[in-house]
Amino acid sequence: MTIGNASPTAPIPEDALRRVIAPFGSSRTLPGKAYSSAEVFAWEQKQLFEAGWVCLCREEEVCRSGDHRAARLGRQGILLTRDDGGALHAFFNVCRHRGHELLEPGCSANARAIRCPYHAWVYELDGSLKTATRFGDVAVDPAEHELVPVRVATWQGWIFANVSGDAPPLEQWLGDLSDLVAPHAPGRLQIAARHSYEISSNWKIITENYHECYHCPQIHPQLCRVSPPDSGRNLSLRGAWTGGFMELVAEADTMALDGKSHSVPLPGLPSESLREVYYYGLLPNLLISLHPDYVLTHRLEPRAADRTFIECQWLFPPEELDRKNFSPDYAVEFWDVTNQQDWKACESVQRGVSSLGFRPGPLSARESAVYRFLTQVARAYLTGRVNPAG
Numbered sequence: 001m002t003i004g005n006a007s008p009t010a011p012i013p014e015d016a017l018r019r020v021i022a023p024f025g026s027s028r029t030l031p032g033k034a035y036s037s038a039e040v041f042a043w044e045q046k047q048l049f050e051a052g053w054v055c056l057c058r059e060e061e062v063c064r065s066g067d068h069r070a071a072r073l074g075r076q077g078i079l080l081t082r083d084d085g086g087a088l089h090a091f092f093n094v095c096r097h098r099g100h101e102l103l104e105p106g107c108s109a110n111a112r113a114i115r116c117p118y119h120a121w122v123y124e125l126d127g128s129l130k131t132a133t134r135f136g137d138v139a140v141d142p143a144e145h146e147l148v149p150v151r152v153a154t155w156q157g158w159i160f161a162n163v164s165g166d167a168p169p170l171e172q173w174l175g176d177l178s179d180l181v182a183p184h185a186p187g188r189l190q191i192a193a194r195h196s197y198e199i200s201s202n203w204k205i206i207t208e209n210y211h212e213c214y215h216c217p218q219i220h221p222q223l224c225r226v227s228p229p230d231s232g233r234n235l236s237l238r239g240a241w242t243g244g245f246m247e248l249v250a251e252a253d254t255m256a257l258d259g260k261s262h263s264v265p266l267p268g269l270p271s272e273s274l275r276e277v278y279y280y281g282l283l284p285n286l287l288i289s290l291h292p293d294y295v296l297t298h299r300l301e302p303r304a305a306d307r308t309f310i311e312c313q314w315l316f317p318p319e320e321l322d323r324k325n326f327s328p329d330y331a332v333e334f335w336d337v338t339n340q341q342d343w344k345a346c347e348s349v350q351r352g353v354s355s356l357g358f359r360p361g362p363l364s365a366r367e368s369a370v371y372r373f374l375t376q377v378a379r380a381y382l383t384g385r386v387n388p389a390g
């Protein structure tokens with residue numbers, strides 16, 4: 001089935017999706033199939049991930065000349081390289097000889113050129129074929145065997161790729177999020193810590209959970225001590241994102257188990273931003289939490305309908321990383337405790353939505369960002385694409 005632009009609609013009954021996009025207060029959540037069906041998952045990989053702008057990593061992870069990094073995007077493997085002139089390149093991670101991956105997914109390397117591990121064809125860092133090693137008398141035209149490029153763009157230090165090549169420009173995808181994130185200037189921050197998790201939950205359940213604190217009094221006693229769960233509000237502006245902010249209690253500097261920062265406020269932040277924590281989810285896979293003194297991200301890589309790999313990174317000012325005795329542990333510990341509480345809930349919801357007894361439910365006044373996220377997804381299911389304009 002197609003509507004208008006010939007993008008295929010998702011294999012979910014239309015009436016269920018119409019209920020998701022019904023006015024706030026009368027809407028329902030997505031049907032269970034959206035979280036458990038391999039068919040829906042395959043559709044999402046193609047239409048939401050490969051046709052969107054997916055965050056792959058930070059620029060500092062591919063910053064030196066010769067750096068290679070193999071990332072996953074939807075069903076595709078992507079190879080990122082940095083050339084001698086400092087330009088970033090993205091290719092399908094596929095050799096032009098017989099298709100071996102050029103670098104194992106998830107791995108990094110540094111070398112003067114890209115060498116296929118199978119028969120040792122060698123490519124320049126810009127993807128051009130240098131040598132078809134020991135190929136004998138058979139002619140190989142280098143111009144016909146360049147690595148296949150993938151559209152790539154950067155924003156605030158994050159690298160994004162668009163496999164389909166026809167997503168709206170990244171600037172349009174971000175919409176008003178660019179201005180909202182700019183005061184924290186994550187582009188100048190560096191990775192101080194990272195954690196990865198793989199959990200038995202659909203990626204959307206993790207995103208929905210991120211977008212509401214209605215659950216906080218029940219499962220996050222530590223979080224509620226530093227940030228009132230009913231504080232703040234959600235925003236509804238342009239772009240393929242959802243989110244808002246929450247406040248810190250008067251005694252807390254930041255999100256930490258004791259509320260104390262062991263770093264410094266991010267330079268140049270307006271005074272109100274020292275009392276607030278901002279939570280933004282950029283479709284399809286980047287959750288950005290802006291604190292007065294650090295930035296935390298959750299980058300999601302869906303592996304199956306009921307399985308998601310999550311990488312968290314904690315970003316701090318470079319001058320803090322250089323400081324003797326600096327440790328990001330206060331921020332890492334707080335969010336690791338909170339993450340574990342959330343993952344337990346998300347895995348329970350995954351089992352629940354997979355039950356024959358699951359029925360789509362209503363959303364509370366505290367779940368308006370979940371509503372916005374679900375309506376963005378449901379509209380994409382109906383039209384075939386994410387629409388960052390609305």
Ligand code: FES
Nearest residue numbers: 095097098116119
């Ligand atoms: S598949 Fe890469 S050199 Fe043969």
Ligand SMILES: [Fe+2]
Nearest residue numbers: 209215220342
């Ligand atoms: Fe939570």
